[in-house]
Amino acid sequence: MNIIEALTNPETFFKKLSQKDISLKEPFLIVLIFSILISISAYISTSFSFIYKIFPPQYQQVLAFTKIITLISAFIGGIVSWLIIAGVMHLISIIFKGEGSFKKTLSFTGYGFLPNIIGAIITIPIAYYYLSQIHIPQLTISQLQNPVIIKMIMKQIFPKTLIYTNAVIGFAVTIWNLYIWTYAINYARNLDLKKAFITALIPTVIFGLYQLYNVLKFL
Numbered sequence: 001m002n003i004i005e006a007l008t009n010p011e012t013f014f015k016k017l018s019q020k021d022i023s024l025k026e027p028f029l030i031v032l033i034f035s036i037l038i039s040i041s042a043y044i045s046t047s048f049s050f051i052y053k054i055f056p057p058q059y060q061q062v063l064a065f066t067k068i069i070t071l072i073s074a075f076i077g078g079i080v081s082w083l084i085i086a087g088v089m090h091l092i093s094i095i096f097k098g099e100g101s102f103k104k105t106l107s108f109t110g111y112g113f114l115p116n117i118i119g120a121i122i123t124i125p126i127a128y129y130y131l132s133q134i135h136i137p138q139l140t141i142s143q144l145q146n147p148v149i150i151k152m153i154m155k156q157i158f159p160k161t162l163i164y165t166n167a168v169i170g171f172a173v174t175i176w177n178l179y180i181w182t183y184a185i186n187y188a189r190n191l192d193l194k195k196a197f198i199t200a201l202i203p204t205v206i207f208g209l210y211q212l213y214n215v216l217k218f219l
Contacts, residue, residue: 027110035078
C-alpha cells in the first residue's frame, strides 16, 4: 500500500485497504513512531526548558525521576489515544448501525495518526531551537513558592511565538486527522460519508481540544 495516499487521497487508500486482509502491523508502527516523537517532544520540553534545573540541587535528583515518568507517560499516552479514539468511533458507529470488526476499526484509525507524525517532525526542531536558548537562574525555595515569579518564568520558558506556532500546526493536524478518519471509519464500518464524518468528528474534536489545551495553558 502507498502510505502517502493515506495522507493525500484517503478515500482511494481505504477503499483498496478494505479489500485486503486486516492487519495491525503497519498502523501499529505508525502509532509507535508517533508515540516516540511525542516522548522526544516531552524530553526537549523538560530538558531544555530548565523546568527542573530551576529547583535547588537537593530537589533535582528527585525531580529527575519525575522526568522519566513524564517520558514514559507520553509514550504510553500515544498508544492509549489510538485505542481510545478507535473505541469511541466504533461505539458511535454502532448507533449508525455500522458493520465491521473492532480490529478493522483499530487498523484503519491507526493511519489517521500520520499527520501527527508530520506535525511532530515540524514542531520538535522549532521547540528545540527556542528552548535550547533559554537560560534561567536557579531559584530559591521562597521564589518557587511565589506564583507571580513562577508564572513569569513559565512565560520565559515557553515564548508566545512557540506557543502560537504549535497551536496553528496542531489545528492543521486536527483537520487533517478528521479528513483521514472520516474515510477510515467510512470503509472500516461500512457507513455513508455523512455518518462517517459525524462518527469521526466527536473523538477528533476531543483529541484536538486536549492537544490545544496542552499548548495554550502556557500563555
